[in-house]
């Protein structure tokens with residue numbers, strides 16, 4: 001088991017309970033039901049509800065929420081450790097009321113929503129009675145939101161929305177969408193885009209298709225390719241102020257990325273555990289795989305990556321608690337976003353290799369993890385964009401040298417050092 005920063009025995013007891021509960025009660029759902037979001041699936045909901053009740057009784061429901069919203073108000077560090085346990089099962093976030101994209105959507109509704117919006121959408125979302133969708137990416141390019149074209153035009157007391165959105169996850173199950181659109185094409189996208197809350201049954205929304213990820217069973221795709229055609233919503237469906245979409249999107253993504261990363265950490269350690277078990281169980285030419293140096297290298301490299309990843313994650317969570325300001329940890333969060341995909345990929349790839357042919361089958365969870373590692377490098381923005389953010393943030397702490405040669409150029413430094421010790425060097429020469 002991994003080490004923990006936590007010394008609070010009460011919290012540690014909660015963590016231990018969560019670890020056991022997820023393993024024994026929740027994870028089996030992963031093997032029986034397709035998705036935790038399909039509220040129309042009666043068998044799934046009947047299996048899920050008693051688990052959600054137990055979580056509530058334990059005081060852990062909506063554990064990402066502050067006390068003002070009915071959550072336990074854990075800081076990010078405690079949440080990170082908890083998410084590491086929840087990451088062991090696809091159904092666990094839903095059992096604990098912390099699933100994406102609802103968790104991020106509830107954060108922005110709480111932050112920017114009016115009292116009416118909170119009563120209509122936030123409360124049932126927090127109660128786990130409805131699910132939501134975040135509809136931002138467009139088919140012609142997601143990495144650059146300034147290129148988005150879906151537009152809303154004001155018509156009296158209503159806005160009329162037209163355009164297409166791509167990869168709106170869970171659109172098919174959602175009761176409402178939070179959709180990012182252009183409201184003023186005359187100004188920069190940073191001032192000209194707004195967020196709307198759109199009930200899923202609003203006239204004019206068509207699902208062109210539900211896109212599935214490679215390897216998912218046919219017909220189960222849940223990433224909506226949506227067309228909004230003259231979709232009318234009342235003016236009070238605007239979330240936050242007009243032109244505030246970028247600020248809202250940033251509020252949404254900061255915490256979400258670190259929670260996602262910590263849940264992924266659970267999958268990294270699962271793949272690592274599998275690798276180690278295999279190394280000690282399988283023999284070739286009379287030798288255990290684990291006694292071969294190339295296997296040992298895989299284990300050592302994986303352990304180092306995994307522990308570095310976990311440390312940077314926990315340090316970032318600790319910094320957020322300390323500063324209570326996501327802007328101060330922008331580079332740390334960008335780094336985490338990149339590492340999430342990279343570390344999962346590397347460790348899973350090595351684990352697959354050690355499992356041989358069995359590793360690539362659907363009889364082990366490793367290929368699913370490899371697919372997840374691939375999309376994690378894209379969802380919430382591609383790794384390249386986060387590396388750019390990271391590098392820019394780092395460079396802010398540096399200045400250009402004011403001379404032709406770098407400040408670490410040795411000849412002038414040596415000259416200065418010699419000048420500093422000139423009196424001693426002269427003495428030495430004089431003594432000879």
Ligand SMILES: Cc1cc2nc3c(=O)[nH]c(=O)nc-3n(C[C@H](O)[C@H](O)[C@H](O)COP(=O)(O)OP(=O)(O)OC[C@H]3O[C@@H](n4cnc5c(N)ncnc54)[C@H](O)[C@@H]3O)c2cc1C
Pocket residue numbers: 101133134135136137138139140141142143144166167168169170223375376378379380381382383384385388
């Ligand atoms: C599983 C999954 C779930 C998702 N869920 C949602 C959701 O719920 N809601 C939503 O709105 N969107 C969602 N997305 C979409 C996601 O946000 C986009 O895929 C992402 O922003 C990238 O956009 P794109 O796919 O259009 O790729 P593009 O923008 O076409 O980029 C393609 C590639 O170009 C390169 N690239 C792009 N920009 C740069 C740059 N500045 N420098 C260097 N290289 C660059 C990168 O290699 C990048 O991967 C989801 C995606 C996935 C895979």
